[in-house]
Amino acid sequence: MLAARDLGKSFGGLTALHNVSFDVVKGQIKAVIGPNGAGKTTLFNLIAGTLRPSAGTITLDGKTISGLSASAIGASGIARTFQQPQVFRSLSVAENVMLGGHRFNKAGFIACGLGLSFTRREEEDLHATASKWLDFVGLAEFSSRTASELSLGQQRYVEIARAMATGAKVILMDEPAAGLDDTETRQLGDLVRQIRATGVTVLIIDHHMDFIMSIADSILVLNFGEWLAEGTPEEIVGSETVINAYLGSVEDA
Amino acid sequence: MITDLAQILITTLTVGSMYALVAVGVSLIYSATGVINFAQGEFVMISGMTVAGLYGQLGWPLAPAIGVALVAVLLYGALLMVLTTGLARRTSLIGVLIITIGASIATSGTAARIWDSDTHRFAPFSGDAPFWVFGATVTPQALWIIGVSTVCVAGLIWFMRSTMVGKAMRACSLDKSAATMVGIPVQATVMVSFLLSGLLGGVGGIVTTPLTTVDAYSGMLLAIKGFSAAMLGGMGSIVGALLGALLIAFIETVTVTFGSSALKELPTFTAIILVLLLLPRGIVGGRQEAGLQHEDLTKQ
Amino acid sequence: SFITTSHADDTIQIGAPLILSGPGAFAGEASKRTLDMLAEELNKGGGISGAPVEFVYYDTEGKPDVAVRVVNRLVKSDQVDAVLGPIASWEAVAVKQVLERAGVPTLMLSATRSTVDPVSDCVFKLPADDAIVVARVYKYLKENGISKVALITTQDGFGDGGQRELENQAEAAGIEIVFDEKFSMDDTDLAPLLNKIKRTDAQAVINWSSSRAPVIVTNTFRQVGLDLPLIHSHAAISPAVLEGAGDNSEGMLAAGAKFEAVNDLPDSDPQKPVIKAYRDAYEASFGEAPNQFGAGAYDAFNILVDALKRAGTESEALCDAIEQTKGHVGLGGVYSYSDSDHAGLGTDSVVIYQAGSGQWKMLQ
Amino acid sequence: MTTIALPARNEIRNNAATVLAFAAGMIALPFVFGNGYYLNTLVFVAILALPALGLSLLSGLSGQLAISHGAFFALGAYGSSILAVRLGIDPAISTILAQFIVAAIAAAIGAVVLRLRSHYLAIATLSFAIIVELLIEEWSSVTGGMQGMIGIPPYEIAGMSLTSDKAVYLVYWPITILMLWFALNLSVSRVGRALRAIREGEPIVDSLGIRAANYKIGVYVVSSVFAGLGGSLYAHFVGFVTPATGSLMFAIDIIMVLALGGFDRLWGALVGVALITLLNEYALGFADYKRIFLGVALIAVMLVFPRGLLPGIIDLVGSGLRKGGADARRA
Amino acid sequence: MLELANISVSYGFISALKDVSLNVDEGEIVALIGSNGAGKSTLINTCAGLVRPGGGEIRLRDRALLKTPSYKRAELGIAVVPENRRLFGEMSVRDNLCLGAFSRSSMGRMPDLKQDIEMVFALFPRLAERQSQRAMTMSGGEQQMLAIGRALMSRPQIILMDEPSIGLAPKIVARIFEVIRQLREQGKTILLAEQNAAASLRIADRAYVLELGRITMQGKASELWEQDKIRKLYLGENKT
Ligand SMILES: Nc1ncnc2c1ncn2[C@@H]1O[C@H](COP(=O)(O)OP(=O)(O)OP(=O)(O)O)[C@@H](O)[C@H]1O
């Protein structure tokens, strides 16, 4: 459903991504791995429209999305979480998630300013959706807390709930397990599988190989901005090139 | 035509140097603290008024008058530093800006009471007699202004680029606690920036007053020019402030030469908007790839 | 608190909205000092039929909005018996309506003619206005065979008013304006502007500007080597301008009231002793020479006190009494008001000055 | 599933109640105190509150600092005055027309400059303000140039001119309170939420499929119309406009008002206007020491209440209520 | 060398450290393990002087530190790899490294700066390639390398590391731990707060376990490594 062809991105003289092509199958969890600075986050930024590609195209369900604005891409069904959790720190947890579903409602400046009654109905519906997703990630009891009071780990879950609330078809997760211990990482794995179960396609970056191995249906490996390998977890972990470039000795994996 | 060009060049350099002394001071304090110092023009006013009073009116010799003026601006710089970064810890950038506005208002009011609200001036250092270069008028004082500010700004650029203290200043404004963590005494560093910035303004007052005159209220207008220039150049960059000041002076001079003096601000401020649209972070700040950083002035 | 103000019934309260801060404050300060000095003297002698005079000063900052606010406070809260001020033209224009509605006897210290044109019952003005100063300047130019002039005026209320008047009267006076540009009060280098005049065939340059602008104009004028007569407005006639311009001031001209020319006036001039007395008293009190703004306040005070003595504080009677002022010899000229003229001065109150060895001298 | 209180709904009710109480108080006031000057001053408070509320919407909610509110105040003032004086349009109608002009200009300018951030946005809007001021000064055939325009007609209601302070008060305050109510509603609505989110990070908002740029332009327009309306009301009250009306310094004053009152609450705008009016009135008594007093007072307020008076007082009351608590200090 | 006695820290009503005592001897690696929110970062920040404790004492070589401002602590030889990296984002990689050495400079002069930078570059060649890139535009892992490099620049005697392996590729993680081991061999002292309990227990001499702001276990790393509870909580039960 999501397909990239010959993607490239350079910053000034530096090529962060070069000639990368891949496909993501609907309903799959696809992992993107690679050494630091390989271009993984850059790839996500290109898909989400935060950056414009210097070359190549990205299509979602056959429609070209590269070149669209970030908000248009967001509206077309791609949501993301960030490498450093980006919640709206001064907003409540519920409000954070409500912003995910924001785009489905219609009330504009005038209607809101006048406090028309339909705006209130919309709000209630949106709130119900938000509560559903907070429940889904297990943060229901925190819903009226200010987001900044949550630990970094919890903020990651807020991001996930918010992404789900956008009704996205594809979710991009950038190192969601960073800073989690093994127990927490396993719980996160369960959640990602549940997301897949709702029919959402997941693209995930992480350096925790156990975690990636246990959830990914398919893995894309980048190295120095180039496509290095792609395949099932078993194929990847057995690949000599991947071990050399990324994993180092098997023992550390 | 050659006369016009020569005159444009001379005037741009003279006026640009005056603006630069303020703009660079604004940028310097900003680069160390993130504070926009609205009272930057007061340094110029204080030193101009002091020298005009002691040297121009009371007939002191020039050197001690300059000495007193520089001491005065240093003290004022220290006072501003205490007000904006010492006492005002928990406020937002806007809060600090308001404090500097308050300081500027109170300072001009006080100056009007200590001296008066008349216009003052003192004799140029090397006389008034102009000379001509390609038909363009050059006054000796203009050369003083250009020379002194070149020396000051060049020295400062070197200081910021090549010394640890210069780098430490920027570090303080970017992340105070990270700065302390690597061993930077933040308060002292910030103090250095205020004192240097005060000196720049003070020197500015001393060299420009014979040409521009000074009164108790002249600080605020200068400050607005100063940060327009600093921002046009790219906030926090000394080179940027210099370029911004020269560009503004150039646009003004060209407008006055070929258009109307009353409208000289029109092209200037239109140019500021246009330049920023092309280079959203000023001339040297350049374009920015969409990032997540966002500086919110009202946030604490 | 600021809301309740009351004053003993037997004091006469006079509101003085003056510019006391910002560029231009020197005008308000001189006025305030003068008024204080006069009030003290008057009160020492028993005030007006036993009633002391008291001034309520507010700072207008030179801004019309602020002026309106303080005048509102003067008439509605302080309920003053009369108002002296404001000084800046655009303040005066702005507050006129408030004063008119309140019917408070007012003596404007601003030069602009629009406060008394059209005439309204209780609003009078004192200083010589642009109209008569410009007329005098043009007369001087004609006498000296000059018909082509360059105008430079500041981008503010004062410069704007002057420019309009200069343009309006030019044709009738047989003057051709060959250059007409504005500059801003905060301009630091006027060389490019003045260089442009070199390329015209102007025979003289008229500069209509106030506070520090005349100094910068004069200095730059000499520096760019312009060799033409330079004529300033009345705002330039002050010791501060001479001090600022130093040697460069030599030979420059200006038109204004006789106030600065006390030593050059013939003894037969009725204004001479009045001016001398005021200058001496002011210098004795404050250790420096007064300026023409103080002089305006002085005249306003005396005209008002004179009317108060005749009519008391009741507004209508007081206004009538002011209107009946005839032949009052003041510092700015000889004032005569009538029901069609609340400006009071004629062209003969304006003279031409020339600067020489650091002094303003009246040209005979 | 846990049920959670819905903040937006409660807040809308709270707003309505508070605003009604406030309105009742303000409208009763002139019947209790008759002092003309008092009312006159309060009319200025009502007028000034509008640009302040507008800026509070823009800066307090979406974190965008603009220095253009003086310019829009001036555009509202001049726009309505020119229509009323030069074209003889009824002041009430000219006021409304002027707001459309203001909105159109704000949308055009906003679309261009709102791409900039923080200081750079501030300086670009400042530049716009200076350009407006210059154009007003220069286009003297229409605007009256430096001398300004006088003789601007007051509003008329049922054939009666609004000239007495009391009458103006009773018309202006309800308008201001309505606008306040509008602003409060907006701030707790989904639009307000989006704006608060923009303040924290536009790219994140965009990533959720929300067009941050449109919201920014929208709030800029609304906020400018607040300022423009203030300007029109001002012009028809004082009867004159000059280039000093809504000059650059005026815009800075408005920012000052918000800093004093508190950026993070709309009521802060009202508190700030009240405070600055009080300070100014009090300062009048200082005559030529006024600037010193005002400058020092500004510094003092910001040092004592770093986040503004309203949040400061709320904190004081709050900490008074729950005394004690551990010491939490970050060095 | 570094000693914490009865340290308590609270943020408003949240108490993050309760009566924590701990010591790190010269030349050893001490690991600090604990799950999210246990207080690891708070402890590190307290040692660095960024957070002021409500009570207790900190000593560096018997010198009381509590009243020492944090920049002086850097001069005394403490370096920090902070949580969230805290780089000077707008400055270049090279400038960030230079600033790391600030505490060694006197009057703006700085001996051996080049040599130390080369040392860091040798450790992380990627940084050498990107000397003039602005720190904020570096990738997550590259930033982490820079944060570690910056801490090394001050030639510290004791390094406080808050999750140094976060965001790094497995190969680099292995290198980081190797570096930490080398640092000890050079005589440096290291306090290491890590989520990656397995790896940190493997190289540490001793370890403390922090739970909800209290130290609940301490001892030789190898001994803790054997404890069931640890294995369950931090290493995942099904691992050998
Ligand atoms: N704005 C930029 N300017 C210059 N270089 C950049 C910019 N953004 C990213 N880069 C460089 O592009 C390369 C790819 O970065 P990216 O963030 O995509 O890496 P990554 O694969 O996500 O790495 P990590 O696992 O460390 O997060 C890096 O070397 C980075 O330094």
Ligand SMILES: Nc1ncnc2c1ncn2[C@@H]1O[C@H](COP(=O)(O)OP(=O)(O)OP(=O)(O)O)[C@@H](O)[C@H]1O
């Ligand atoms: N600035 C703060 N304000 C309020 N509470 C805070 C703050 N910083 C930390 N806390 C709280 O203090 C406790 C300890 O936090 P700390 O960051 O030290 O944990 P940690 O062990 O480093 O966790 P992690 O592994 O997630 O980094 C947590 O409950 C956290 O929510």
Ligand SMILES: [Mg+2]
């Ligand atoms: Mg990354």
Ligand SMILES: [Mg+2]
């Ligand atoms: Mg931590």
